Amino acid sequence: MYGVIGDPIEHSLSPTLQNAAFEALTMDSVFLAFQVKTGEVENALCGMRGLGICGLNVTMPHKNAVIPFLDKVDAPAKFLDSVNTIINNNGKLSGFSTDGIGALNALKKNGVNLKGKKVLLLGGGGAAKAIAYALAKEVDELTILNRSPEKIKALTETIARDFNKKVSNGLLEPSAIQENLQNADVLINATSVGMHPDDKHSLVESQLLRRDLTVMDIVYNPVKTKLAKDAEKAGAKVVSGVEMLIHQGAASFEIWTGRAAPIEVMRKAALNKLAGAKN
Numbered sequence: 001m002y003g004v005i006g007d008p009i010e011h012s013l014s015p016t017l018q019n020a021a022f023e024a025l026t027m028d029s030v031f032l033a034f035q036v037k038t039g040e041v042e043n044a045l046c047g048m049r050g051l052g053i054c055g056l057n058v059t060m061p062h063k064n065a066v067i068p069f070l071d072k073v074d075a076p077a078k079f080l081d082s083v084n085t086i087i088n089n090n091g092k093l094s095g096f097s098t099d100g101i102g103a104l105n106a107l108k109k110n111g112v113n114l115k116g117k118k119v120l121l122l123g124g125g126g127a128a129k130a131i132a133y134a135l136a137k138e139v140d141e142l143t144i145l146n147r148s149p150e151k152i153k154a155l156t157e158t159i160a161r162d163f164n165k166k167v168s169n170g171l172l173e174p175s176a177i178q179e180n181l182q183n184a185d186v187l188i189n190a191t192s193v194g195m196h197p198d199d200k201h202s203l204v205e206s207q208l209l210r211r212d213l214t215v216m217d218i219v220y221n222p223v224k225t226k227l228a229k230d231a232e233k234a235g236a237k238v239v240s241g242v243e244m245l246i247h248q249g250a251a252s253f254e255i256w257t258g259r260a261a262p263i264e265v266m267r268k269a270a271l272n273k274l275a276g277a278k279n
């Protein structure tokens with residue numbers, strides 16, 4: 001048995017993704033969603049040990065709260081202070097963060113080579129931090145803009161120091177987007193702007209988008225955000241948030257099972273579920 005813990009949990013796509021993968025590989029496994037209230041996290045992890053639940057995904061608001069109850073935490077999760085995947089090895093619980101690798105693989109598997117590239121990342125929340133950490137190893141230059149720039153100052157300094165890369169940060173405002181986009185090869189929206197029901201909005205003026213740009217919007221509801229539509233019209237290469245969702249789920253699946261995740265099956269299941277979701 002596998003599952004996801006969070007609160008609220010009913011909109012999680014993890015059961016759809018993981019059960020489709022188990023079924024495709026004819027594995028005798030099931031993935032369930034558990035609503036776990038704040039204050040019940042320790043009990044939930046004791047339950048994981050006691051019941052022999054093999055793996056858990058962790059979503060809001062518990063990504064940080066689970067850490068004290070784990071036996072081991074991997075380097076990205078430690079850096080981010082955030083765990084979204086737990087594996088149970090005979091009662092020893094190890095925590096991982098797969099958001100960053102999910103974003104990295106979404107780009108790479110869609111043909112985007114990040115070596116030597118300049119990336120403009122919008123956002124400074126949990127997802128943006130995970131992406132910044134994962135991309136820092138690969139890219140040449142990273143600029144992070146956030147509405148609250150004080151939230152990304154420490155992140156920027158640590159990445160510049162640890163990875164010896166050119167990393168800058170600033171206030172997310174139209175002039176800064178325009179200026180930084182001129183030299184960027186890849187633009188990533190890791191804010192929640194554009195997410196349902198705010199789906200008429202984009203932080204980036206459509207006339208700034210170009211053919212030689214790769215644009216990834218990590219928002220996956222709607223599947224095609226305003227930014228993605230504008231980028232497509234401009235002839236840019238577009239990588240959708242669904243790709244990151246699938247690849248972070250695939251990374252969790254591989255941690256738990258040691259088997260290659262059936263990406264195509266997971267993509268189909270996620271898109272079907274999102275198409276059927278009532279907005």
Ligand SMILES: NC(=O)c1ccc[n+]([C@@H]2O[C@H](COP(=O)([O-])OP(=O)(O)OC[C@H]3O[C@@H](n4cnc5c(N)ncnc54)[C@H](OP(=O)(O)O)[C@@H]3O)[C@@H](O)[C@H]2O)c1
Pocket residue numbers: 099102122123124125126127128146147148151172190191192193195218219220241242244245246248
């Ligand atoms: N595709 C995937 O697999 C995947 C994975 C994780 C998350 N996501 C999506 O990514 C988005 C962010 O998730 P998160 O976990 O990072 O959330 P979070 O920690 O709450 O961060 C939200 C981010 O959006 C910014 N923001 C919100 N409203 C804004 C506005 N009106 N103008 C400018 N910036 C604004 C926030 O800026 P401040 O810091 O100034 O508040 C912050 O940077 C969500 O839509 C989530 O569904 C997708």
